[in-house]
Amino acid sequence: MDLSFGPEYEKFRAQVREFLAARKGQAPSSSMSATGSGDDMRRILDWQKTLVEGGYVGRTIPREYGGAGAKPDLLESIIIDEEFHAARVHRGLANQGISMFVPTLLQYGSEQQKQAYVRPTILGEMVWCQGYSEPEAGSDLASLKTTARLDGDDYVINGQKIWTSTAAEADMMFALVRTDPDAAKHQGISYITLSMDTPGLEVRPLKTMIGSSSFNEVFFDDVRVPRNNLIGEPGQGWEVGRATLMHERNMLGNTTQTETMLQNCTDVLAEAGVLGDPTYRDRLMKLDARVKAMKYHSLRLLTDTLKGRHPGAAVMITKLNGCQLNHDISALAIDAMGERGLLTRGSELVRDQGAWQAQYMFTLGLIIGGGTAQIQKNIISERGLGMPREPKPAA
Amino acid sequence: MDFGLSEEQDLLQQSLRGYLGERVGLAAVRAVVEGESGHSRELIAGLAEQGVTGVMVAPEYGGSGLGLLDAAVVAEELGRAAAPISFHSGAVMAPLAIAALGGDAQKSRWLAAVAAGSSVVSVAFAPGFSAGGVWDDSVAYVPDATSADAFVLFVGTGAGAAAYLIPADEPGVSAAQLQAVDLTRRLGVLRFSSFEAEAAMRLAGGDAAQTASRVLQAGRVALAADALGAAERGLEAAVEYAKTRKQFGRVIASFQAVKHMCAETFAEVEPLRALLWYAAFAWDERYEDAHATAMLLKAYAGEAATQATTTCTQVFGGMGFTWECDMHLWFKRAGYDRQVLGGPTALRAEAAAIRLVAAPHATQRR
Numbered sequence: 001m002d003l004s005f006g007p008e009y010e011k012f013r014a015q016v017r018e019f020l021a022a023r024k025g026q027a028p029s030s031s032m033s034a035t036g037s038g039d040d041m042r043r044i045l046d047w048q049k050t051l052v053e054g055g056y057v058g059r060t061i062p063r064e065y066g067g068a069g070a071k072p073d074l075l076e077s078i079i080i081d082e083e084f085h086a087a088r089v090h091r092g093l094a095n096q097g098i099s100m101f102v103p104t105l106l107q108y109g110s111e112q113q114k115q116a117y118v119r120p121t122i123l124g125e126m127v128w129c130q131g132y133s134e135p136e137a138g139s140d141l142a143s144l145k146t147t148a149r150l151d152g153d154d155y156v157i158n159g160q161k162i163w164t165s166t167a168a169e170a171d172m173m174f175a176l177v178r179t180d181p182d183a184a185k186h187q188g189i190s191y192i193t194l195s196m197d198t199p200g201l202e203v204r205p206l207k208t209m210i211g212s213s214s215f216n217e218v219f220f221d222d223v224r225v226p227r228n229n230l231i232g233e234p235g236q237g238w239e240v241g242r243a244t245l246m247h248e249r250n251m252l253g254n255t256t257q258t259e260t261m262l263q264n265c266t267d268v269l270a271e272a273g274v275l276g277d278p279t280y281r282d283r284l285m286k287l288d289a290r291v292k293a294m295k296y297h298s299l300r301l302l303t304d305t306l307k308g309r310h311p312g313a314a315v316m317i318t319k320l321n322g323c324q325l326n327h328d329i330s331a332l333a334i335d336a337m338g339e340r341g342l343l344t345r346g347s348e349l350v351r352d353q354g355a356w357q358a359q360y361m362f363t364l365g366l367i368i369g370g371g372t373a374q375i376q377k378n379i380i381s382e383r384g385l386g387m388p389r390e391p392k393p394a395a
Numbered sequence: 396m397d398f399g400l401s402e403e404q405d406l407l408q409q410s411l412r413g414y415l416g417e418r419v420g421l422a423a424v425r426a427v428v429e430g431e432s433g434h435s436r437e438l439i440a441g442l443a444e445q446g447v448t449g450v451m452v453a454p455e456y457g458g459s460g461l462g463l464l465d466a467a468v469v470a471e472e473l474g475r476a477a478a479p480i481s482f483h484s485g486a487v488m489a490p491l492a493i494a495a496l497g498g499d500a501q502k503s504r505w506l507a508a509v510a511a512g513s514s515v516v517s518v519a520f521a522p523g524f525s526a527g528g529v530w531d532d533s534v535a536y537v538p539d540a541t542s543a544d545a546f547v548l549f550v551g552t553g554a555g556a557a558a559y560l561i562p563a564d565e566p567g568v569s570a571a572q573l574q575a576v577d578l579t580r581r582l583g584v585l586r587f588s589s590f591e592a593e594a595a596m597r598l599a600g601g602d603a604a605q606t607a608s609r610v611l612q613a614g615r616v617a618l619a620a621d622a623l624g625a626a627e628r629g630l631e632a633a634v635e636y637a638k639t640r641k642q643f644g645r646v647i648a649s650f651q652a653v654k655h656m657c658a659e660t661f662a663e664v665e666p667l668r669a670l671l672w673y674a675a676f677a678w679d680e681r682y683e684d685a686h687a688t689a690m691l692l693k694a695y696a697g698e699a700a701t702q703a704t705t706t707c708t709q710v711f712g713g714m715g716f717t718w719e720c721d722m723h724l725w726f727k728r729a730g731y732d733r734q735v736l737g738g739p740t741a742l743r744a745e746a747a748a749i750r751l752v753a754a755p756h757a758t759q760r761r
Contacts, residue, residue, distance in 0.1 A: 001400070001401065001672065004396070075396055078396075281744065281751070286694075289691035289695040290695070293666035293695065296666075296669035299398035302396070313661065314665055320662050321666065376658075377654065377662075378658075380658035381661075385657055386634070388638070388649040389649065
């Protein structure tokens, strides 16, 4: 057991601090949105460029594709996260293109595809959305029906995607489509990229329970896409798509954010005058123990990764527990506020611009999205505890 | 950065698991459990040879001189095995108290005997007792009350706190067993009648109140480790059973209702391991948050382990409710770990008193 980073890494930490001290004035505030006003957008993209050039975004991406070409070093990335978090400085864009598509592309893409997509994506100039789920293919994703039929040098896509976040703002989509209807369920799927401008493609916003339109339905009517837009081989889509999902689940398990949320929740309890109340204190301490446990759990998993050990079933609980914990923290803050806890952004008397209600509902969305809690429990019991799959019903 | 057990700690865990599996199997546990004393000197001597009782005793007294993190590794294994030994008191709190406060004669008499397994020393907290004077009083819920050879007794509070090391065979000292659910670790009442502790029995070498608090947190961490062991072994037993038990023409482990019970239990229990490692390490390193972390850990562990063993008992169906099924050993083990040295709600209140004062951000902002 050793919780120190050692002198080499402390030197690196000093470099990060130096960078932050010199440049943080240029950083956008956390309330600025990449989909907000033109000025906000410009400022975020400028900051993103600064971060890419400084090696704080796309750090391990090879130089020829626009990254900093650093060798992967988990401790360095932890130090960067810690320092940005402590200085409360915008950590750069964390969209699906950067967090999920680029790592997948680097693993499976052709040289030409990497040249075309990686640089603009990490700079935030090319925005991606993920076309996986369909109305009839949710938890059972491999039953997806959107087809891509080869016609000359093009694939012609027909079908529908759903729950597509940021489809309205995206320039590009990475999608799973069925290229071989005769192959077995998992073998007939391919992973393809396409421009959102392609004729025959229509995006319809879906309003979420929060009231915003953060995701969409996407309809494909004879959408023609060049065949060399395929990532990997035809029929390899399931494998490629699963790599992307692994990146998504990693993205959903960040414990520093949860710690900040618990601190803010404590502030809400103090302001509501209930911090001396034994029942509230009990709930708060219960959450405190869980936040600590998940924090050290992630350090444990990190150590396994550093030592090249597979953490086994322990890694499968981070999404399930992390999302539930964030949801429970929001619930406590809302309870402490009483009626005020119901208020949403823009209302008179609202606290934190309605962030607690928004978080409470958003985290419910996260419990469902990216593999529902129930699917996570199947994964834990089957792959983690070695329990058999539910037998298939007789056809 | 290396958050986890060392190679030596991994080895300690493996060798102890091997020994317990071979020599302290559930048949051996049941033999002790069904006896009246609930105590086997032979079993304790065997564990002592494996370094169990001397894990925290300094090498000059024949122990291994290791830390609480190592003791936590041991406690988890003992919890898995449901081994009949009050490890948290006899091998953690007692030697820590004697080492911190004892004189040379006390240390060489008792620490060496604890490490060798030839003596069992228990620990009791009696804040209502006076330091000095004549005692006509009793203290309840004392581990190994009827089998221990000596007792470390923390009396009084604050500036009036003191500690004594009292041999069980002193005139005026008597003990009786209480009938409690966990038969692997017996509790009792320790009675004093017209008893005047001699100066030679005083553990006078340091601050008794501070030591009492530090010793108490170590005991709590050890009980949490035991609870983790009981919960994980209970889950393993339930999963194994579910893989063989057939109903409706298939093994019950293939039903989602059963799988999700097991997955939820795993998700609830597994993060405890990292929190346990941190809490023990923080205690060893005397980190500022060590005491509050020990309390929060034990509260979480007590609840998670009782929930886990409750759920796992249900996986066994009607068999789970029988004496013959081993699940109740871990169920009761978890119950003991939850109640002894502070239950979950009391511990969280205690932790809140520390953490909500130590976190000024909570009150600064309007």
